Amino acid sequence: MSRDLRVAIVGAGPAGIYAGNILSSTGLDVAIDLFESLPAPYGLIRYGVAPDHPRIKGIVNSLHEMLDRGTVRFIGNVEFGRDLTLADLRRRYDAVIIATGAIRDAELSIPGIELTGSYGAADFVSWYDGHPDVPRTWPLEAREIAVLGNGNVALDVARVLAKLPHDMLRTDIPENVAAGLAASPVTDVHVFGRRGPAQVKFTPIELRELGEVDGVETIVSAEDFEDAAAIDAAVAASGSNQVKVMVRTMRGWLDRPRTDARRRIHLHFLHNPAAILGTDGAVTGIRFERTRLTDDGTVRGTGELREYAVQAVYRAVGYFGSPLPGLPFDDRLGVIRNLEGRVVDEAGQRIPGVYATGWIKRGPVGLIGHTKSDAMETIEHLVSDTEGLVRASERSDDAIFALLESRGVQYTTWDGWLALDAHERALGAADTSDVERERIKVVDRDAQIAIATGVLSQSSP
């Protein structure tokens, strides 16, 4: 059946799914296809959110309902730029929405960053969340680890590194990750922020959680809280109740008696990373310059250098978007160039019929909920542009499958995801360890495809 409007969305993370759902509720007679490079949907909710955050992972339940209605067709294992071009989509769809998010680490240019034992948080996150495109093993050999960054991803990384293995087993982590974490000899994880305790980018829940990890002691250092007047001024200047709560939480930790916990997470502030130190190409330590708070709310170097003996360094200094063939990219911000979701070229001229939403639209900041308001803005613009859109020439619902098949692309469908989802849940139910596991993820891409396309039945191992 030919619809009035045909729209392709690229990227089945929350942004793409919300965009499809909002568009399907506008009352327009619209066909929506949602393309995803992985065999499974949900983007960073499946491959970014920490496995020990089941409540957040639970957001997939409402996204599942949106896709299960059938008004948005999921087409997985199709990579834009490799399997399909913008021209391919424009021939078959009246509008294209790019929602490809961000998966790689922002860069940090300090000496020693290339040493063995210096890692990007995004790579580690992809490993522990079972992303199919990263190596299956991760070198967890360090006893002392530095994590650079003061956002929630730094806290996720520190917590996953420090948690006792049995605590992680309750989650959906794949077997190789459970085995890797269980063998880790880590004792101390140090999280470093360049600025002060009132300038953290954590959220209060994630921070408080750090103080409640079983068998792990969280330690803050009195010297970082000495300049109480400057910290209070920064809290007041932030105007944020969340900041006030977090500073209060951390000050509370200053007075707690030390315990004999097997593992520790240390939160350090006012430490600007200067160099990662190494011997024979491997990390042996990290050097910082101490900073102090200034009246304008920033920090200034003090000239005092500090070194910590660590055998691994994880930089959690932000994610960064990747360019896509045929689309204008802003190298500075790591986003597709756009004005409120309408894609524009280098000169700021609109590229009609092409839109962006989510992290690739506004940069890798903000929570899952923000991608919903983001999608609303983009869809509002698309709807108001509808009359003027140049109509695609090939309007059949099957045209895209004929193209993919002609190129030998082994795409997966919504039914395929349902099969894979059931398979992972069955693996969780069959697990014989003494904890209840809702699912165990299948990592290998070929295995995911085999299950999703019915080559490997649900009862197969």
Ligand SMILES: Cc1cc2nc3c(=O)[nH]c(=O)nc-3n(C[C@H](O)[C@H](O)[C@H](O)COP(=O)(O)OP(=O)(O)OC[C@H]3O[C@@H](n4cnc5c(N)ncnc54)[C@H](O)[C@@H]3O)c2cc1C
């Ligand atoms: C480590 C980490 C932890 C987080 N924890 C939380 C949390 O606890 N709570 C919270 O609210 N938010 C959390 N967030 C933020 C949340 O994940 C993001 O706000 C949200 O996922 C952004 O959605 P998105 O759809 O724009 O991007 P993504 O979720 O990245 O989805 C983009 C999708 O596009 C696909 N794609 C990319 N390139 C292509 C291509 N060429 N062709 C086809 N498909 C492509 C990707 O595979 C992916 O599925 C976390 C983020 C990170 C990085």
